[in-house]
Amino acid sequence: MLTKAYGAHAADKPLVPMDIERRAPGAHDVQIDIAFCGICHSDLHQVRSEWSGTIYPCVPGHEIVGRVSAVGDAVTAFNVGDLVGVGCMVDSCQHCHSCEDGFEQFCENGFTGTYNAPTADAPGHTLGGYSQQIVVDDKFVLKVTHGEEQLAAVAPLLCAGITTYSPLRHWKAGPGKKVGIVGIGGLGHMGVKLAHAMGAHVVAFTTSESKRDDAKALGADEVVVSRNPEEMAAHANSFDFILDTVAASHDLDAFTALLKRDGTLTLVGVPEHAHPSPDVSALIFKRRSIAGSLIGGIAETQEMLDFCARNGIVADVELIAAEQIEGAFERMQRSDVKYRFVIDIATMAD
Incomplete structure (x- = not known):
């Protein structure tokens, strides 16, 4: 028909x-x-x-x-x-x-x-x-x-909902966990809402100062402008889990440095061009992981x-x-x- x-x-x-x-x-x-x-x-x-x-x-x-x-x-x-x-x-x-x-x-x-x-x-x-x-x-x-x-x-x-929900559940976002969401777009705004509802302490990362208030309104407890080195450094070695929703090629080392020992950075965006190769020493010396997730x-x-x-x-x-x-x-x-x-x-x- x-x-x-x-x-x-x-x-x-x-x-x-x-x-x-x-x-x-x-x-x-x-x-x-x-x-x-x-x-x-x-x-x-x-x-x-x-x-x-x-x-x-x-x-x-x-x-x-x-x-x-x-x-x-x-x-x-x-x-x-x-x-x-x-x-x-x-x-x-x-x-x-x-x-x-x-x-x-x-x-x-x-x-x-x-x-x-x-x-x-x-x-x-x-x-x-x-x-x-x-x-x-x-x-x-x-x-x-x-x-x-x-x-x-x-x-x-x-x-957008399941793409962010699945990794948050798999890596056990919830009470007592510090969770970062990179990017406040179609995927990222859902990640903030879901992580907040799961009971995690949610930190939103954005390149734009203008999105600070928007991210907090979505449920973020803190907002970090990722282009600000001082704001980034203040969160070093502190995250249990970071969900990276950005679909453009970017430096992953800036975010792996924020993970605790055994923390995981999970990617759900597929960039048009490959990300720069990460510094493996930042992974090896803290047993950190970079992972991916699909719907x-x-x-x-x-x-x-x-x-x-x-x-x-x-x-x-x-x-x-x-x-x-x-x-x-x-x-x-x-x-x-x-x-x-x-x-x-x-x-x-x-």
Whole structure:
């Protein structure tokens, strides 16, 4: 069946309205009428072919929320009318060690991304959430228990939320822990909110003095301007964990020096150019670690959504019409958003 969408036909072409084909729901499928879809910086990278392997037409979007409009005969966990979400994955092999352990994002045979991944459906690759409707295997659909009035601000939790929640949980952020969040953007603002809700002492790092008050309003106990050597030095050897959300190449040594013995700096941003090689002596002599983390499995994503619902956590968003997507991409490149653009999919009907 045809549904309206926004996508690009080439790396140097703007996103434009298009009609795309969605499969009819199979026995284990959930059909979702999309209400809102967040705009992730990775959408921009993929559409513009800044990451290799973009397949056109490219319809991005993996921060999807909406309402179930049909279910397959074998679906028992969802009913028509349910509020649901879909994140960065719509399938995985389901039988490798990672999938069996609930870490589908590390599927050893490669998970199926919500867009730009090979699929049997027309046109041969997945098409994402910048569209009116999507059909997804029920194992990759999440329940949303926030109020419907919060739905637009829930959408970014499906990527920005789980990308920060998963490492904070894995490295046990909580009471008695000093946790740093580097970067106050789409990911970083969620990291501050989540770490604060987990009970950690939260220090936000920003390059901009103008973001000091904003970071405190998000829940940071302290704010450090990372370009100020004195402010950085005051926190040397004191952090249990630092989550680095910055997707631009930068010096990691400035942050590893702030870790306690056995502390960890975890990266979730993929830079266009590699970070400068870190000073390994700073790691060796304090048994510090530099690690990475990728979204989260389906069970952990559901856990994150439930945690956020219980604690009243949503993203700070700017709602836009579909015709404003191209302008939002341009603003996002200038970091001109607090802190996530979300598309009102109802505007595609116009």
